[in-house]
Amino acid sequence: MTKTLVALFLLAIAVIAWSTSVGDAVKNTREIHDRNNDGNPERIVDSVVDGTNLVRRTVISDTNDDGVPDQKIISCYRNGKKACMFWRHMDQSNRTTRIFISEGRQVLMDDDENGDGYFETMFIFGTNGIPSAVFKIDKEGIPSPAPEDEFNKYVEEFSFGNEVIKPFLQTIVEVKK
Ligand SMILES: [Ca+2]
Ligand SMILES: [Ca+2]
Ligand SMILES: [Ca+2]
Numbered sequence: 001m002t003k004t005l006v007a008l009f010l011l012a013i014a015v016i017a018w019s020t021s022v023g024d025a026v027k028n029t030r031e032i033h034d035r036n037n038d039g040n041p042e043r044i045v046d047s048v049v050d051g052t053n054l055v056r057r058t059v060i061s062d063t064n065d066d067g068v069p070d071q072k073i074i075s076c077y078r079n080g081k082k083a084c085m086f087w088r089h090m091d092q093s094n095r096t097t098r099i100f101i102s103e104g105r106q107v108l109m110d111d112d113e114n115g116d117g118y119f120e121t122m123f124i125f126g127t128n129g130i131p132s133a134v135f136k137i138d139k140e141g142i143p144s145p146a147p148e149d150e151f152n153k154y155v156e157e158f159s160f161g162n163e164v165i166k167p168f169l170q171t172i173v174e175v176k177k
Helices: 003-025 148-170
Strands: 026-033 043-050 053-061 071-078 081-089 096-102 105-112 121-125 131-137 143-145
Touching: 081 148, 105 148, 131 148
Parallel strands: none
Antiparallel strands: 026 043, 043 053, 053 071, 071 081, 081 096, 096 105, 105 121, 121 131, 131 143
16 A cells, blocks of 8 residues: 555554544434423424534424424523524514624524524623623614614613523533533
């Protein structure tokens, strides 16, 4: 065998060993919660666990238990800590919000209020969890600072809602073995 063939052979073994270990480590689980046993689950929870680390959790909720799901929240994790959230309202608004988290606090959020696939508002947060800047993003992706009255409205909303949001951002999830 030439050196190149030997190298290819070793690479193939490495790839097989890696894919086998990945296959062993990553596990998908689904929990279905139907508290009143009427056949409509109120929550369906899909989790992806790598070894003992939760890496992704998708929760589909039917808050009024009418058989039609109302919201989907996907959380991704890094080293057991929440790193980002994707939240979609499954109604005609189709409103979608993404939150990016660092050290247990939101640092950036963007919002597609009318559900057309474009995230037209972006928020940058200070350490107090209140927006320090808000941008409107046009369809080309170009940001410009939000008008002062709109910015003030958001500051007021987040000042009020900040304590409510906190626990959702700081959750450190333990994975059952
Ligand atoms: Ca039910
Ligand atoms: Ca519903
Ligand atoms: Ca939009």
